[in-house]
Amino acid sequence: xDYLPVFLDLKYKNxxxxxxxxVAFNKIKLLLRAHAVVNIIAKDMCxxxxxxxxxxxxxxxxxxxxxSYLKNIFLVIAATSNTELNxxxxxxxxxxxxLVNVVDDQSKCSFIxxxxxxxxxxxxxxxxxxxxxVLLRLLRKKIESILPIRLxxxxxxxxxxxxxxxxxxxxxxxxxxxWEKLFNSIFVQYIINGKxxxxxxxxxxxxxxxxxxxxxxxLVGAGPGNSDLLTLRALQVMQEADVxxxxxxxxxxxxxxxxxxxxxIYVGKRAGLKNITQEKIIKLLIFLANQGKxxxxxxxxxxxxFGRGGEELEAAKNANINFQVVPGITSGIxxxxxxxxxxxxxxxxxxxxFITGHKCVNNTANNWSILCDPSYTLVVYMGSLNxxxxxxxxxxxxxxxxxxxxxISQSTTINQKVIIGRLxxxxxxxKLTISPSLLIxxxxxxxHQKLAWxxxxxxxxxxxxxx
Numbered sequence: 001x002d003y004l005p006v007f008l009d010l011k012y013k014n015x016x017x018x019x020x021x022x023v024a025f026n027k028i029k030l031l032l033r034a035h036a037v038v039n040i041i042a043k044d045m046c047x048x049x050x051x052x053x054x055x056x057x058x059x060x061x062x063x064x065x066x067x068s069y070l071k072n073i074f075l076v077i078a079a080t081s082n083t084e085l086n087x088x089x090x091x092x093x094x095x096x097x098x099l100v101n102v103v104d105d106q107s108k109c110s111f112i113x114x115x116x117x118x119x120x121x122x123x124x125x126x127x128x129x130x131x132x133x134v135l136l137r138l139l140r141k142k143i144e145s146i147l148p149i150r151l152x153x154x155x156x157x158x159x160x161x162x163x164x165x166x167x168x169x170x171x172x173x174x175x176x177x178x179w180e181k182l183f184n185s186i187f188v189q190y191i192i193n194g195k196x197x198x199x200x201x202x203x204x205x206x207x208x209x210x211x212x213x214x215x216x217x218x219l220v221g222a223g224p225g226n227s228d229l230l231t232l233r234a235l236q237v238m239q240e241a242d243v244x245x246x247x248x249x250x251x252x253x254x255x256x257x258x259x260x261x262x263x264x265i266y267v268g269k270r271a272g273l274k275n276i277t278q279e280k281i282i283k284l285l286i287f288l289a290n291q292g293k294x295x296x297x298x299x300x301x302x303x304x305x306f307g308r309g310g311e312e313l314e315a316a317k318n319a320n321i322n323f324q325v326v327p328g329i330t331s332g333i334x335x336x337x338x339x340x341x342x343x344x345x346x347x348x349x350x351x352x353x354f355i356t357g358h359k360c361v362n363n364t365a366n367n368w369s370i371l372c373d374p375s376y377t378l379v380v381y382m383g384s385l386n387x388x389x390x391x392x393x394x395x396x397x398x399x400x401x402x403x404x405x406x407x408i409s410q411s412t413t414i415n416q417k418v419i420i421g422r423l424x425x426x427x428x429x430x431k432l433t434i435s436p437s438l439l440i441x442x443x444x445x446x447x448h449q450k451l452a453w454x455x456x457x458x459x460x461x462x463x464x465x466x467x
Contacts, residue, residue: 002129003112010036014072018065018089019079020045023103027077030113032057039073041065042080067092075099075111106130115140119151121159145232146239148192154183157191161203168207182206184240184294186216186322193324215289217316219309221302221328222246224335226412227253233326238262242293245285249300249331249436251413262296278308282315289321302330306356306381330354332379335411335438339418340451348443349377357385357439372397374443383407383439384430391426394441399423404445409437412454420448 015031017024020042028049031038038058045053045060052058061069065085070076076098078089090108093100102108106129114125115136124143128136158179169175182203190199206214218237223229238244241262246255248268258264267284269275288295303309303325316323332354336343343352353376355366371378372394380390395401401424409417421429423441430437 003127005114005125005127007123007125008034008075010034010074012037013074014039016041016061016069016073016076017079018042018077018085019081019103020049021079021081022046022048024077024079025049027079027103027113028052028058030116033118036074039069041069065089070096070098073098075101077101077103078108079103117144117147119147119149119155121155122147122152146236148233148236150192150194153196154188154191157196157199157203158182165207178206184242185214186294188240189216189324214322215292215295216322216324217285217289217295217297217312218324218326219297219299219303219313220326221304221307221330222250222254222298222300223329224301224331224333224338224412225249225251225254225410226334226338227251227257229329229334229412230254230257231326231328234328237296237326238298240294241296243288244296244298245281246298247300250298254298258296258298278311282312285312286315286319286321289316290319299328300331301334302328305330305332305354306358331411331438332381335408336379336440338412338416338454339406339408339440339448340453341406341440341444341448342451343377343379343440343444345444345447348446350375352377352379354379354381356380357382357387357390366393368393368397372399374399374403377440377442377444380439380441383437384433384435387430387439388427390439391423394423399441403441404443405429406440406445406448407433407437408440409433409435411438416454418448418452420445 010031011034013036015036016039017028017031018041020040024042025046025048028038040049040058040060041062041064042060043063049058053060065088070092076089076093078086078100080086086102086105086108090100090102094110099111100109101111101113106112112127112130114127117124117126117140126136126140165175165178169178185202185206187199187202187206190196190202218241220234220237222234235257238258241259243263243265244258245265245267255264265284267276267281285295285297297303297309297312299307299309301307304327309325313323313325332343344350353371355371355378357380394403401422403423405421405423405426407419407421407429417433419429419432
């Protein structure tokens, strides 16, 4: 270990910064966040530091560095372009056994600034010892993405209750188990969602009944297939799950992001195959949540767009189980974006309608007079189901036979395939695709050839035009 990671309390301590350019400003911002007293020596100041001086957030001592200015200073930062001056400052500080950092010169640093992830009072500091700053930046970005912004509030509230918990659980092991259970419960989610009163109420109840495990169900939209299109919140929840029930449309790439020790249960459904029923899925969700588990229901696209998420949450509500929803990019939005087909456009379509190729359980008929309006783009989920019937009805009620259509399979992935054709060719076109596929009907499809950016990016000839 080249450096010992430590956290310094700089509150109201005098810090000396020599130099007042952009590099110095970046360090000063950090020092001010730590409530340090920042003293500056510099001939010239950048506009940002001059503004801090006007606001009396920093103090300007002098234009020239002198050893006398090191008196009563806790640590020193040299951020000048003068290598001789930097060398002098380093030697003087070393002689006085003071902490010193010469910016961008690791050999002249008794301490270095780490990469910081701030969720105060939770602070994560990372360093590569100056060997690989770009790699460090990438790692920081990954860690940032899975730590909720309000995570610090969890620590603050827990800190306020430490003494009460200590009185309640005198045994160290009991206290440890209590905190572990609390931080793995819905308590954290309440705070992250801004419901701090509910979180405190939950904490009070769990102190009174420490052995009661309270589970929850979280509906998570996994997006249209590409793992890059997961929301940060979805990733966070997947990292916290005890059990994940996932659908057929969730890619392996996304499944690989689930917490390793979480139990994954496949509950996918495919047309024409023997599948688990929706009733059994709901019963399993409730059974697992009643065991005190954090159950993630992971669905392709968005749970509330033809994903039966509403039915599952109704069942959770009826069973008095806590639940929350993490929206995802629905496949209609993802597929259209990645195939270069804007669903609305001033010159082509004034609106968009989403329907499903599945027939309703009660056989409720579609309103074909609305669906055939050429000023609306029609997006059909599970488009291969009843495609011919949909085409015939649209033509019967007024859509032109020559209306452009796009059939998109494996959307947003490198295997995406787009077939362009006419409405009256729909049956023939679907024979060239693999399920599941999404169908887009309308004049906006004509923009595909012009706007198909993803095809060029992947260098794949993934478009067939049969028009």
